[in-house]
Amino acid sequence: MRYVIIGNGVAAAGCIEGIRSVDRETPITVISEENYPVYARPLISYYLEGKTDLPRMLYRKPDFYEKNGCEVLYGAKAARLDVESKKVVLTTGEEIPYKAVCVATGSSPFVPPFKGLETVKNRFSFMTLDDTLALERAIDENSRVFIVGAGLIGLKCAEGLLHRVKSVTVCDLAPRVLSSVLDEESAAIMQKHLEDHGMQFYLGDTVTEFAENKAILQSGTEVEFDVLVVCVGVRANTSLVKDAGGSVNRGILVNERMETSLPFVYAAGDCTEGFDLSLGANRVLAILPNAYMQGKCAGINMAGGEKVFQKAIPMNSIGFFGLYAMTAGTYTGPEQGGEVYVEPIEGGIKKFFVKDGVLKGYILIGYTEQTGVLTALIRDQTPLDAVNFPLLRKSVTFAAFSPEDRRKKFGGVV
Amino acid sequence: MKRVYVNEKWCLGCRLCEYNCAFANSGKSNMVNALQGKTIRPRIRVENDKDTFFALSCRHCEEPLCAQSCISGALTVEDGVVRVDKSKCVTCKTCILVCPYGALSLDETGVVQKCELCLNNTVGAPACVQGCPNRAIVYEER
Ligand SMILES: Cc1cc2nc3c(=O)[nH]c(=O)nc-3n(C[C@H](O)[C@H](O)[C@H](O)COP(=O)(O)OP(=O)(O)OC[C@H]3O[C@@H](n4cnc5c(N)ncnc54)[C@H](O)[C@@H]3O)c2cc1C
Numbered sequence: 001m002r003y004v005i006i007g008n009g010v011a012a013a014g015c016i017e018g019i020r021s022v023d024r025e026t027p028i029t030v031i032s033e034e035n036y037p038v039y040a041r042p043l044i045s046y047y048l049e050g051k052t053d054l055p056r057m058l059y060r061k062p063d064f065y066e067k068n069g070c071e072v073l074y075g076a077k078a079a080r081l082d083v084e085s086k087k088v089v090l091t092t093g094e095e096i097p098y099k100a101v102c103v104a105t106g107s108s109p110f111v112p113p114f115k116g117l118e119t120v121k122n123r124f125s126f127m128t129l130d131d132t133l134a135l136e137r138a139i140d141e142n143s144r145v146f147i148v149g150a151g152l153i154g155l156k157c158a159e160g161l162l163h164r165v166k167s168v169t170v171c172d173l174a175p176r177v178l179s180s181v182l183d184e185e186s187a188a189i190m191q192k193h194l195e196d197h198g199m200q201f202y203l204g205d206t207v208t209e210f211a212e213n214k215a216i217l218q219s220g221t222e223v224e225f226d227v228l229v230v231c232v233g234v235r236a237n238t239s240l241v242k243d244a245g246g247s248v249n250r251g252i253l254v255n256e257r258m259e260t261s262l263p264f265v266y267a268a269g270d271c272t273e274g275f276d277l278s279l280g281a282n283r284v285l286a287i288l289p290n291a292y293m294q295g296k297c298a299g300i301n302m303a304g305g306e307k308v309f310q311k312a313i314p315m316n317s318i319g320f321f322g323l324y325a326m327t328a329g330t331y332t333g334p335e336q337g338g339e340v341y342v343e344p345i346e347g348g349i350k351k352f353f354v355k356d357g358v359l360k361g362y363i364l365i366g367y368t369e370q371t372g373v374l375t376a377l378i379r380d381q382t383p384l385d386a387v388n389f390p391l392l393r394k395s396v397t398f399a400a401f402s403p404e405d406r407r408k409k410f411g412g413v414v
Numbered sequence: 415m416k417r418v419y420v421n422e423k424w425c426l427g428c429r430l431c432e433y434n435c436a437f438a439n440s441g442k443s444n445m446v447n448a449l450q451g452k453t454i455r456p457r458i459r460v461e462n463d464k465d466t467f468f469a470l471s472c473r474h475c476e477e478p479l480c481a482q483s484c485i486s487g488a489l490t491v492e493d494g495v496v497r498v499d500k501s502k503c504v505t506c507k508t509c510i511l512v513c514p515y516g517a518l519s520l521d522e523t524g525v526v527q528k529c530e531l532c533l534n535n536t537v538g539a540p541a542c543v544q545g546c547p548n549r550a551i552v553y554e555e556r
Contacts, residue, residue, distance in 0.1 A: 315511055410419065
């Protein structure tokens with residue numbers, strides 16, 4: 001019998017490494033819809049920008065699968081799970097029996113049914129390497145690019161394209177850029193920076209209709225373009241588990257061991273919904289660190305080990321033309337009974353969200369030194385009276401911790 | 415596995431470890447050439463809490479958040495040591511966002527650097543330890 005992993009992204013890579021940390025023998029079959037070995041998905045925009053290339057985008061060394069005893073079925077797609085007889089059925093009808101299976105199917109771009117979208121010839125999503133290569137073929141230095149969605153993916157795409165095309169215009173229904181991670185004040189700083197580099201924005205506005213090379217916005221504005229990229233959001237790929245009768249909400253529901261509600265079926269990565277400890281509730285945390293850690297946890301448990309994954313929080317570090325936004329946790333403002341500490345800094349801002357005596361979240365623009373120390377305060381729910389929090393708000397230093405805490409952190413194996 | 419540990423009671427705050435680290439990783443054979451007139455970018459960092467000094471560097475965690483979070487696959491674990499393949503780094507700074515020890519920083523070319531226990535350079539064993547005059551920094555199994 002074998003382990004089967006559906007999907008071949010970072011969650012799958014984590015799963016492989018997790019399984020192999022326990023079981024070196026049992027074969028692993030990876031069902032990979034994409035025709036590439038696992039690559040660093042977030043690097044597709046850096047590829048467009050010329051900051052990396054295909055060989056360097058490989059997430060692991062070329063001998064990764066061989067060394068880990070994996071068979072990879074490239075271009076294969078799982079159609080359904082047969083939980084009774086413990087088999088994955090491919091779209092070709094082929095059946096693959098499993099000892100345990102991990103669903104690591106990630107997410108898919110969501111494309112709203114815009115009126116007239118089918119009349120646009122050059123339209124793309126920005127999710128896969130194939131999307132990226134197709135987009136690259138469609139652009140030249142005279143292209144006017146129109147991107148719908150000013151979220152992380154839309155803006156990263158915009159950054160990657162900006163110096164290769166004539167113009168990049170971005171619209172978003174939200175009134176600010178990066179609305180899922182930034183508040184109004186911090187988004188304004190980032191927007192100004194992006195505009196200074198030449199991006200154009202229509203915010204609080206959306207497309208009502210496309211007509212070939214033209215978008216008509218709600219406000220009446222007309223945007224002419226040569227290439228369209230739709231980046232309004234992603235949806236977790238949950239159908240395999242759902243159709244098999246498993247529990248699914250916005251993502252596949254998993255427990256701390258990454259088990260779904262179905263026997264011998266695990267799930268990890270963007271396709272799942274997990275517990276966000278800063279929020280105290282479930283949410284889809286579609287970020288790479290989560291995908292890896294969940295995948296690894298799933299793998300260890302599939303192979304008979306014992307592992308729980310529980311310290312999940314949203315967190316992101318994203319830079320545009322040298323200005324970084326680092327964000328983590330949940331922004332508990334006064335409306336939620338929290339306090340907000342704001343430290344203005346040259347060209348940026350720092351905001352700290354505190355509630356019940358612990359740090360719940362932060363937004364840092366233009367400050368990126370040793371910020372993991374702050375993230376750890378959120379993750380560990382460290383009581384802020386145990387540290388010199390005013391000092392940490394100014395700059396991150398271990399002088400803000402007691403000698404005893406320092407000894408614990410730096411004196412042993414962690 | 416052997417790791418670098420610091421006894422803050424014995425740290426004088428002389429910062430020789432920072433200089434030895436920068437030199438070891440400079441690829442130069444002469445310390446003056448390597449460091450004179452330059453802002454050094456050591457992978458070990460001395461901080462102080464009033465009169466108490468302490469040096470901080472990578473813990474080579476058993477489950478390193480930096481490597482697990484690295485979006486490019488540049489950070490990996492090799493035989494327990496957290497290594498960085500600088501050619502793959504795109505400076506997203508996610509590792510800096512997640513490391514609870516503040517152990518990652520940028521090198522002079524703008525990509526991530528970290529302590530690799532001097533396995534990445536010709537010294538072969540931690541230069542910070544070798545050069546510490548008060549033996550406040552040790553390289554040992556705990
Ligand atoms: C442009 C961009 C920038 C990003 N930047 C960041 C960032 O800076 N930081 C960060 O933390 N995260 C970032 N992310 C998110 C990050 O890429 C994801 O969180 C991560 O890749 C999720 O990994 P995964 O393995 O769960 O899913 P995926 O990487 O999506 O892999 C899932 C794979 O499963 C395959 N699949 C799906 N269904 C089937 C099936 N039925 N049969 C076979 N195969 C199937 C898919 O084709 C896909 O290849 C970014 C994403 C994008 C698109």
